[in-house]
Amino acid sequence: MQVKEIIRRLLTQAAAQAKAAGALDFPELPPFELETPKLPEHGDVAANLALVLASRAKKPPRQIAQALIQHLEAPEGLLARVEVAGPGFINFFIRDSWWFQVIEEIHRLGSTYGSAELGAGRRVQVEFVSANPTGPLHIGHGRGAALGDVLANLLAAVGYQVEREYYINDVGNQIQTLGRSLYVRLRQLLGEELEFPEDGYRGEYIFDLARQYREAGHPLPGPEPEEEDLLALGRWAADAILAGIRQDLDDFGVHFDAWFSETSLYEQGWVERAFAALKEAGFLYEQDGALWFAASRFGDDKDRVVRRRTGATTYFASDIAYHLHKATRGYDLMVDLWGADHHGYVPRLRAAAEALGFSERLRILLVQLVSLLRHGEPVAMTTRGGTFVTLREVLEEVGKDAARFLFLTRRADAHLDFDLEVAKQQNAENPVYYVQYAHARLASVFRQPEAPDLMGAEPDPALWPLLKEPEELELVKRLAAFPETVEAAARLLEPHRLTYYLTELAGQLHSYYYKHRFISEDRELSRARLWLVAAVKTVLARGLALLGVTAPESM
């Protein structure tokens, strides 16, 4: 069990004991924090229970802290000492020997160390990327892909049953626009001078598609194409683009459990079902020939059209239906990952979720945009203008590992500067290699011929007192913090916590490696150190696996 969990229980019991003994009086135990203090003088774990209890128990915090300590019944071997400090913190100093147990735990649990049962098998769906099939994925989609994928990994690690889903906007006039763009490019390939549509997709990839279309020997619509012809062209193009997107994601290490087609919502009557549900709840009305959802009743700026005067439904209508469909599938939690340029859309979807009663199960995460740089200079990126950097180009230039890791070095809601040159550099400026190198270094240690013989099959707790170096204790404490890091990253939906943790762990390892030889004349000490760094290697590998980054045996 985690040290903080144990201490939380001890304090809760102590409070109850103190209350029973009449030493303290309070109605109910308030929530309190356990933190790892920055300063070693403040111990390994600090509790603010006495501070938050002060007003309820009507006593000075330090006095409460004393009372709590007196009723503390700690297990043998856990605590070196407990102190009241500052305004009333209770500082716990854990025995070194207790920390070293984590080496055995990691050996026992192997690659499941860091897993938890927080999710208790509840179902969670993560919907991400969901880029329109009108062009290849660009670097911003890559960030969303990395974030969503790792979020899903983390949630799975803490006991959720996770599904990854990609929502395909394959309805509407964008497919037609795509078809028209392709059509014009096709005619232009034949040498005809046709004006490109104002709202067309100007990317070079449309030419590529046109060439593919011809090479495959598909029929070319005549000079006056019917709407149906353009739609058919658009569908063909969307399919081809989607195939490319799947390939890109595959190469990026992102695999979806489901690809959900917007069209299927119409085919299966979900849009009408959503309208009916909203109407029944009294949030749907007609005005100016259009059908409106009363979003303003739920805090949105204004009401929103779901069916236009023309009879065509809006994108929003599809989205309501889609989320109703998701909610009906029975997920306990639905996580949506959107580009920050869609943030204005959040209030209206939230409104619909509230109107339909699944708002509490829906979490919408915004991923801020990525600014692409090269040598510190901005690289222009616009979808329609045609000069953008695709995810594929980034993958080919910097590789999957560097791209994934760098995408996860920022909070999702912070802008990200992604410098292609830095991503390619293989030095300390590039944290991915720093972490991978730590793993490779350890792998090389275990390749030493004497290593297996020195270690034996099982770690022996009697060895730990030999680990007297400060670096060793620090390392073991860091290892012990891995489960809570994974848990926090999953609970707060913040994968960047893991990349920071791994960078720190790798740093401590590098430092330790440099100062002390693991394999030496002293066989017992070597044995102890090898088991310690074996645990480090296991945690590095697990952490990198959660990030979807390879843990190389050599570099």
Added chain:
RNA sequence: GCGCCUGUAGCUCAGCUGGACAGAGCAACGGACUUCUAAUCCGUGGGUCGCAGGUUCGAAUCCUGCCAGGCGCGCCA
């Protein structure tokens, strides 16, 4: 004009959702390779946490108002 995100060291960013003297990497400067991988390590300098108020035992963190940057504000998707 309104809304969302951001503002922390020269640069890029963390800061455990209110805790104890504000952290890391890079850049700068100075050191360490006959060693289990130097893609590494050790040391030095560097901050009025955008500004001004407020809340309280305690604020980078919460509230209000300004300032600056980014992104949005369709019967588009």
